[in-house]
Amino acid sequence: MHSTGTRTLTVSEIIDQRPLSRFQLSTITLCGLVLLLDGFDTQCIGFLAPSISDTLAIPLKNFGPVFSAGLIGLMIAAMAMGPLADRWGRKWPVVLSALTFAIFALMTARAVSLEQLITFRFLTGLGLGGAMPNVVALTSEYSPKRLQAVFVGMLFCGMPLGALVGGLASSVMIPLWGWRSVFYLGGILPLAIAIILVKALPESVRFLTARGKRFPKSCERSRRKSAAQNSISRRLGENARTRTKAFLSGASSPKSEPPGRFCYGFRSS
Numbered sequence: 001m002h003s004t005g006t007r008t009l010t011v012s013e014i015i016d017q018r019p020l021s022r023f024q025l026s027t028i029t030l031c032g033l034v035l036l037l038d039g040f041d042t043q044c045i046g047f048l049a050p051s052i053s054d055t056l057a058i059p060l061k062n063f064g065p066v067f068s069a070g071l072i073g074l075m076i077a078a079m080a081m082g083p084l085a086d087r088w089g090r091k092w093p094v095v096l097s098a099l100t101f102a103i104f105a106l107m108t109a110r111a112v113s114l115e116q117l118i119t120f121r122f123l124t125g126l127g128l129g130g131a132m133p134n135v136v137a138l139t140s141e142y143s144p145k146r147l148q149a150v151f152v153g154m155l156f157c158g159m160p161l162g163a164l165v166g167g168l169a170s171s172v173m174i175p176l177w178g179w180r181s182v183f184y185l186g187g188i189l190p191l192a193i194a195i196i197l198v199k200a201l202p203e204s205v206r207f208l209t210a211r212g213k214r215f216p217k218s219c220e221r222s223r224r225k226s227a228a229q230n231s232i233s234r235r236l237g238e239n240a241r242t243r244t245k246a247f248l249s250g251a252s253s254p255k256s257e258p259p260g261r262f263c264y265g266f267r268s269s
Helices: 010-016 021-054 060-088 089-107 116-140 145-156 157-175 179-200 205-211 215-250
Strands: none
Touching: 010 116, 010 205, 021 060, 021 089, 021 116, 021 145, 021 157, 021 179, 060 089, 060 116, 089 116, 089 179, 116 145, 116 205, 145 157, 157 179
């Protein structure tokens, strides 16, 4: 009796061993876009405050609670969404978070008082904070270990890059269409991304493994290919050991394969 000594590779091992696929790159890119828009909506209020102050006749010194409300919402959601995503998966929390900050960014554009600004910025922050830990986790899971630090580091550049885009967009859009147009842009873009995420963003590998659910098609194909390769390697190894023992024991040639078999242990169909 010979032990097989082989096993099917896990999805994480397949990700680590194989070259980057288009599926992995698209997943990481989508996560990067979410974080870029996260940075855009988090920081744009700072660029718009003077214009909002003039339009709504709110003294600029009263904007402290508006700035704080978004960050408080972000902090609460970031702490709460991690454990919730461990229980319910990461894809749908990302989608719902993107929808949340898209909807309330659009509603911020219609605000007419300080109280509304504070409320809408807090609710926008809940969406912003819910997306951040989950896109980082998804990027980490779908990156091979040799490139994990690179991709996660690049992902965290999304927030300052989003702030940069927000500043540039504000400088162009405020003189032309006013401060509300920037919030409209900050709501429409994540709304479009959320629709794409529903179709294109995969679920967490670890969540699927823990729950025994179906993997994304590309991962499932790799798992089947790995299982087939392990099976072939095992059969080849067992057959080679048998032939080597027969040769060393002085047999002139190994016994003929039984009828109904090809050489190297493959059954005929």
